[in-house]
Amino acid sequence: MNATPVNSASRVIIEEPPASTSGALTPDLVNILDVTSILFAMQSEQQHAQEAQHEADIRAHASEVRLALDQVRRAAEEARAQADESSFWGDFVSVAKTVGAVASVAAGVAGGLATGGLTVAGGLALAGALVSVCATPIAEAFGGDENAAFWIGIAGSAVSLGGGAAGILLGGTKEIATAGLRTAARYGEWVGRGVDAGAKGFEGYGEIRTGIAKADGTRAEADGMEARAHQRVSQRELDTLIGGLKELSQSFARAKDALIESQQQIGQSHHLLIATLGR
Amino acid sequence: MTISNSNPVNATVMAEQIQELMHELSTELAKEEREINRDARQHELEQSLEAVEHMRDKANALEMGGYASGLLTIASAGGQAIATTQFDTSGSHEGDATNKKVDGWNGVAKTGGGLANSVSQVYGAKAENQEAFAQGAQARSKASGRQADEAETNRQQANKVDDAAKELYKEIARNQHAGIMAIVARQ
Numbered sequence A: 001m002n003a004t005p006v007n008s009a010s011r012v013i014i015e016e017p018p019a020s021t022s023g024a025l026t027p028d029l030v031n032i033l034d035v036t037s038i039l040f041a042m043q044s045e046q047q048h049a050q051e052a053q054h055e056a057d058i059r060a061h062a063s064e065v066r067l068a069l070d071q072v073r074r075a076a077e078e079a080r081a082q083a084d085e086s087s088f089w090g091d092f093v094s095v096a097k098t099v100g101a102v103a104s105v106a107a108g109v110a111g112g113l114a115t116g117g118l119t120v121a122g123g124l125a126l127a128g129a130l131v132s133v134c135a136t137p138i139a140e141a142f143g144g145d146e147n148a149a150f151w152i153g154i155a156g157s158a159v160s161l162g163g164g165a166a167g168i169l170l171g172g173t174k175e176i177a178t179a180g181l182r183t184a185a186r187y188g189e190w191v192g193r194g195v196d197a198g199a200k201g202f203e204g205y206g207e208i209r210t211g212i213a214k215a216d217g218t219r220a221e222a223d224g225m226e227a228r229a230h231q232r233v234s235q236r237e238l239d240t241l242i243g244g245l246k247e248l249s250q251s252f253a254r255a256k257d258a259l260i261e262s263q264q265q266i267g268q269s270h271h272l273l274i275a276t277l278g279r
Numbered sequence B: 001m002t003i004s005n006s007n008p009v010n011a012t013v014m015a016e017q018i019q020e021l022m023h024e025l026s027t028e029l030a031k032e033e034r035e036i037n038r039d040a041r042q043h044e045l046e047q048s049l050e051a052v053e054h055m056r057d058k059a060n061a062l063e064m065g066g067y068a069s070g071l072l073t074i075a076s077a078g079g080q081a082i083a084t085t086q087f088d089t090s091g092s093h094e095g096d097a098t099n100k101k102v103d104g105w106n107g108v109a110k111t112g113g114g115l116a117n118s119v120s121q122v123y124g125a126k127a128e129n130q131e132a133f134a135q136g137a138q139a140r141s142k143a144s145g146r147q148a149d150e151a152e153t154n155r156q157q158a159n160k161v162d163d164a165a166k167e168l169y170k171e172i173a174r175n176q177h178a179g180i181m182a183i184v185a186r187q
Helices: A035-115 A120-133 A135-141 A146-170 A179-278 B010-085 B093-186
Strands: A003-005 A012-014
Touching: A035 A120, A035 A135, A035 A179, A120 A135, A120 A146, A135 A146, A179 B010, A179 B093, B010 B093
Parallel strands: none
Antiparallel strands: A003 A012
């Protein structure tokens, strides 16, 4: 805009219309007599343009924040799913370990019986005690509840007690195993060792799956952290923009007040000068 | 700020100069605080992203630990299974001798399996280490965030001082104008 004063200090001719980005305010400046009025018009136009720009930025940032929050939510869901999977495979490993341990001890007991190093009564007492101690994992492995675990424990204790009593009654060192029983014990040992090896294989597979699930869960957590970091930045920028828009509005309001006040003061001065000259 | 006044008076001019000085000072201060704020926000984001990287390293360590431990356990299971196939159930003296060898190999396989636990612990420690690094980076990120907030508060304070100076100047100009008008009216 190029304003050139002609004849009067307050009269101006506008050579070019003001560049309006919005087109919402196009005052006819030829008819405006006051510089303050021109400033007022310019200021209003500027305010409109800047506020429109700010509002567009705010909308863009709000959209970014929404996207980031969506990513955070998805990452949290993924982390939760992976935690569930990790928990499942952790239980799987636990059960495999228990089965392997039970099979290993059972194979040891059977081996003792087979070589004659352990009486049947001693073997029963040992096996019963083992079953009693491992009642809960055994019940879990077969899908039983606490009630089942309780009864497995009771049965194991009963076998252990019976074996112990038999050992006392028959004499702890007395060999009672027959040749047939020894053969059966050897096969039992063989089966026990096989089950132990198989359980270890499953345990290894479970460990791999647990590791993968934990890693995927941690990666999802990392993705969530990254999305939160970006969301925080966008949110702060959004807050700053909203604050800036408020400051801008206040600043323009103050400028308008100042211009209006100046106009009033100029008007008062003119009135007074006219009145004084009239005398 | 340019408020036109047809009656320039020394006091008003002085007030305007003081206001202008205060405006410049507060603008300078606000600019500095804005730069501090920007740098702190940048640092905050960088540290957050560093924490994310450490978390990803932790995930890799957990995955490697799972694979290493699992594969060692499976290898141990394979060794035990092979040893079991050699187990002699005949009960003969030769069979007992074979079974002693089998026991030896079984023991070796089980010891190998025991290594899986140690390997798992090593990778677990590495993962914990990475998590500690991530927490450190997050703490630094939060500290930078607080610094940025403080700078933003300072900037707003500087703006308030500037606004107050402007209001004061307007009040002086208003009073000055009213006074001059009164004098002119009396004359």
